[in-house]
Amino acid sequence: MRSRQIFLLVLVVIIADQTLKIWVKTHMALDHSIHLMGRYSQLYFVENEGMATGLQFGGSWGKLFLTLFRLIAVLFGGFYIQRIIKKNYHPHFIVCAALIFAGALGNLIDSLFYGLIFEESTYNHVAHIFPAHGYTTFLHGRVVDMFYFPLIHTHFPGWLPFIGGKEFTFFDDIFNIADAAICVGVIYIIVFQRKLFRRHSSQQDAAMG
Template sequence: MSLKKAGILVLVILILDQWLKIYIKTNFLYDDYVLVFDWFRIHFIENEGMAWGVALPGMYGKLALTLFRIVAVCGIFWWLRDSVRKKQSNYLIISIALILAGAIGNILDSVFYGVIFSESTPSQIATLFSDEPYGTWFHGKVVDMFYFPIWRGTLPEWLPIWGGKYFTFFNAIFNLADVAISVGVGILIVFNKKIFKN
């Protein structure tokens, strides 16, 4: 696969990811959702930090995370370009392109959303290009919306640790950029023998 084709794949994912996030943020109240199926919702939340909502402590935690992501994206881009130059497996090139697109998608939220959107609340929908932005450069929140609560219920008492507690499987809420990263990593794992046969 050529670098141009990989770049087109990255661009298409980025456009879809950002369009969806902007649509959700400008049309949904915070924590609002639409029930698609009993096991699938479009549920708007924002992620302050890393995966699963984990945040780095302190005033500069978010800035450090965003800067680290930018450095990581530079490394992933170099890996993609080097893999294309060496004519590596298309599985590898596609997986790197997906990971790159997902990483850039979430970086865009972190870098820009704090200065272009007003605050999303349970009573007010955010405005794009607001005169009263909710944050500053590099301190934006990542928009998430896909929620698959496939099973919900109380676990049997006999289970250690979680027995008798209410449990939801699958409880994460994520976005298209996260899907791209996960699929890219999945390709690396499933097809690792084809990718790294040399």
């Protein structure tokens, strides 16, 4: 697989991810939702301080650490993709790695620059792009999430310990295109790992033989 094809794939994911994020940020107030296919499929605007599913570290230093971690991971990912292309890994594995890289880069862009180029989004104010002053400093931007699919809303059975009777929604997480790209890449690698790595192992054995 050629580097140009992977570059185009990454570029498409980044453009789609950033285009939708910018549209949501400049057209929707925080916690505002647009129903796409009833209440089960929505654009629901939230901002994420941390990682996927809202996992975050404490305070400003925690956010700085997370952004720097993302930056290092993206730099490593770029070198790794070049390496597996040169070593002729399975094309599907290279595509998955590129999707993971593109997703990480997409969310990194938010963390690096969104605090500088956007106003603060609030529950009754839609942010403008390129204001005189952004809502925070470099490296402290918040990731924009918007896809929400609450397919099932029910309660846990009362006999379950600790969670019995509590409300339960599937799928309750809100995510973006970058998150989806990462998940697709990771899940495909997990499900088809034997197929993806068997070919490379056989190629290495043939080269050594």
